[in-house]
Amino acid sequence: MSDRSRTYLKDLRTGQLAEASLIDGVSRDEIERSESLWRPILLESLEIRQRSGIAKGSWPEHSHWDWRKKHAATEGLIAYRMFGVECEGDMQGLMLVSTAGHPCRIAEQRGKEQVYIDFVASAPWNSRELVDSPRYGLVGRVLIATAVQLSLAEGFRGRVGLHSLPQSETFYATNCGMTDLGKDTKKEGLRYFETTPAQAAAFLR
Amino acid sequence: MRFTFNKEWLQKNADRDDNLEIAAGSFSLDQLPPAEGDPGDRTTVLAFGRLINLCRRKRGWTIEGLASSARIDVSEAIRIERDASYVPGPRTVFQLSTALGLPRERMLQLSGNMIVRDRGLGEQAVRFAARSASVEKLSRQEHLALEEFVKYLNEPR
Amino acid sequence: MATDKKTMTLNLTAAEMAALEKLSDQKDLSKTAVLRQALRLYQLIDSRLAQGELLYFEDKDKKNKSELMVL
Numbered sequence: 083m084s085d086r087s088r089t090y091l092k093d094l095r096t097g098q099l100a101e102a103s104l105i106d107g108v109s110r111d112e113i114e115r116s117e118s119l120w121r122p123i124l125l126e127s128l129e130i131r132q133r134s135g136i137a138k139g140s141w142p143e144h145s146h147w148d149w150r151k152k153h154a155a156t157e158g159l160i161a162y163r164m165f166g167v168e169c170e171g172d173m174q175g176l177m178l179v180s181t182a183g184h185p186c187r188i189a190e191q192r193g194k195e196q197v198y199i200d201f202v203a204s205a206p207w208n209s210r211e212l213v214d215s216p217r218y219g220l221v222g223r224v225l226i227a228t229a230v231q232l233s234l235a236e237g238f239r240g241r242v243g244l245h246s247l248p249q250s251e252t253f254y255a256t257n258c259g260m261t262d263l264g265k266d267t268k269k270e271g272l273r274y275f276e277t278t279p280a281q282a283a284a285f286l287r
Numbered sequence: 288m289r290f291t292f293n294k295e296w297l298q299k300n301a302d303r304d305d306n307l308e309i310a311a312g313s314f315s316l317d318q319l320p321p322a323e324g325d326p327g328d329r330t331t332v333l334a335f336g337r338l339i340n341l342c343r344r345k346r347g348w349t350i351e352g353l354a355s356s357a358r359i360d361v362s363e364a365i366r367i368e369r370d371a372s373y374v375p376g377p378r379t380v381f382q383l384s385t386a387l388g389l390p391r392e393r394m395l396q397l398s399g400n401m402i403v404r405d406r407g408l409g410e411q412a413v414r415f416a417a418r419s420a421s422v423e424k425l426s427r428q429e430h431l432a433l434e435e436f437v438k439y440l441n442e443p444r
Numbered sequence: 445m446a447t448d449k450k451t452m453t454l455n456l457t458a459a460e461m462a463a464l465e466k467l468s469d470q471k472d473l474s475k476t477a478v479l480r481q482a483l484r485l486y487q488l489i490d491s492r493l494a495q496g497e498l499l500y501f502e503d504k505d506k507k508n509k510s511e512l513m514v515l
Contacts, residue, residue, distance in 0.1 A: 085332055088291040092301040106288050159429040159491060161484035175309075182405060183483035194472055195481060201312035210306050231290050237477040244311045249383045257300070269322030270313060271376025286296070286409055 083107060092167050092219035100102035100218070104228055108176065112166060113153045116173035116205070123213075124206040152201060154179055156205040162200075163232070167224050175221035177202040179229055186241055188195055190278050196241035197233040202209070202226075211249065222250075226258055230282045240282025259285050319335040333396040334412035334436075337419045340368045341433045342387045344425045357386035374399040393440050411439050454479075 084107035090099040105112070117229045156162035160181040166217060167175045177199060204221040206212045229242045246254045251273055260275035272280030277285065300341045354364040357363075359379050366373045367383075375383075380398045385390040395401040397412060418432040456464065460480060467478045499512045 085288055087290040087292070089290070090294055090297050092297075092305075094305070099294060099301070104290050104292070105370065106290070120481045122321055144316070159484075160367070166497050178312075182481050183488065193470075195477075203310045203312075209308060211308060219305050220297055220472055223297065223300055223304050225309070227292060232288065235288060236480075239472070245313065247310040248378055248385070249308040250310050250398055252308050253304070254311070255308060257304055265376070267376065271378035272313070273378070277293070 083285065084109060088263065089167065089224050089225065090168065090220060091174060094216055094219050100169055101219075102174065102185070102218075102224070104224060104277040105166040105168055106163065106228075107168040108153070108164045108173075110150075110153055110157070111162075112173065113176075114148050116166070117148075117150055119172060120206050124204055137257070149176055149201075165225060165228050167221055167257045170217060173205060174208055174218050175202070175204040175225055177225045179232065181232070181236055181238075184243060186243065186276060187274065188261055188278060190239060191278060195236070195238045196243050197236065199226075199229055199237060199244035222253055223257070227286060229239060230277070231284060233282065240286075241277055241279060242282065243274065243276040245269045245274050247272065330416055331397045331409060331412040332374060332399045334416040335394070335399070336368050336371060336373075337416055338389070338433070338436065339364075339383060339387070339427055341419060341425065342437075343368075345430070345433065346387075353386065357382040359383065370373070376400070389437070390440050398433065407439075419424060431433075 084105050087106070089102050089104045090107070091102045093100040115145055119158045134205050147224065153164060156164065156178065161180050163179050165177045165179070165180065167233045178201045180200055181194070182196045184196060186192055186194045186196050190284070202222070202225055204218075208218050211217050230240050232272065233242050234239050242260075244260075254275045255262050258275075258277070259281050260277050261273045261279070262277060266274045267270050339353075343350070347421075350354070350359055350364050350368070354361040357379075359382050362376060363379060367375055367379075375398055377395060377400050380394050380400055381391055382393040383389070392401070393408060396405070396408060415432055415436040419429050464475050464478060467473075468475045471478060471481075473481070491494045493499065499511055502509045
């Protein structure tokens with residue numbers, strides 16, 4: 083069972099906002115369809131890079147994520163929720179969150195509950211690391227706003243945490259206004275970011 | 288659950304979000320060795336440290352300059368260049384690769400963060416480590432060894 | 445995910461209610477939210493244990509590990 087809410091993405095070809103749907107409870111079929119669309123685009127853009135002499139090593143680090151596996155591993159577990167943003171009938175981004183088991187780390191809210199973003203990624207055709215002309219913007223903002231709203235609805239007051247991949251640190255620190263708690267040696271050395279209720283409110287304003 | 292998104296709010300922030308990546312969560316865990324497993328071939332780790340050292344010196348950077356460009360700790364940059372047993376985390380390798388223009392996936396393999404599946408890489412790493420003995424100034428010999436190894440790393444597989 | 449809620453009456457002893465109130469206070473959550481968190485964690489742990497995984501507590505010095513028997 084899934085819920086759909088109306089949202090908007092920026093169509094980067096026209097610069098205008100386009101109507102989109104935020105899906106709460108992405109189904110296995112939707113994941114499989116997304117992966118079957120994402121994978122060839124991903125491979126194609128990687129092949130083009132390879133032909134152009136761009137080193138394989140510059141592939142985005144999240145290109146190996148397997149959303150089908152994540153869906154199967156968390157299906158039926160109430161601590162996890164999977165969200166997607168759909169536009170033009172295609173999945174433009176996916177996010178897996180946990181609503182238990184990841185207590186806050188900022189001193190003033192240490193140990194309090196929060197929404198922890200296990201994984202978030204946009205479709206490969208929306209990533210400037212993979213394609214020259216991305217199709218949609220605002221995928222990240224819509225998904226982070228979703229996490230903040232979920233946190234508010236759960237009684238967590240907007241508290242959200244995540245481990246950013248290096249190329250995304252600016253988005254979380256600057257554009258989302260999250261607190262950077264530095265490198266987490268227990269999580270591949272990725273930097274950990276978290277919001278306070280005040281930061282969450284400021285983000286949504 | 289139903290969510291609400293303010294169109295004006297999205298419109299207002301649309302331009303500043305352009306060009307920014309959003310991926311969060313983890314590197315590709317399926318390609319990383321288990322945390323308590325084999326720390327990787329010491330020779331490739333040694334070659335990784337030497338490669339960083341030579342690439343830094345080729346650019347005329349100090350260790351502080353390298354740490355600043357790659358946004359990593361100075362103490363970690365020192366350990367990478369001097370401690371052949373030190374395996375830096377994936378973020379550090381990613382940052383160094385970006386700062387020095389080296390291929391990330393192969394850097395992850397060399398640094399002991401990913402299993403080296405390519406035997407050629409292992410052999411080239413040994414050859415490079417052997418040829419690039421440490422001296423203060425980047426010698427012609429080191430320069431040639433560096434050029435050859437970087438060329439190999441960037442070849443498509 | 446459909447989030448239509450169902451209501452139930454819960455009978456707790458005084459000690460259980462006191463524990464719930466204390467957690468509710470410490471975690472800055474309603475009593476309902478505390479119980480929902482407890483259920484999420486219980487289901488998650490139970491599912492991992494059912495797959496043959498073990499749950500351990502480790503002390504601060506990382507010297508002692510003790511297995512937690514949940515079921």
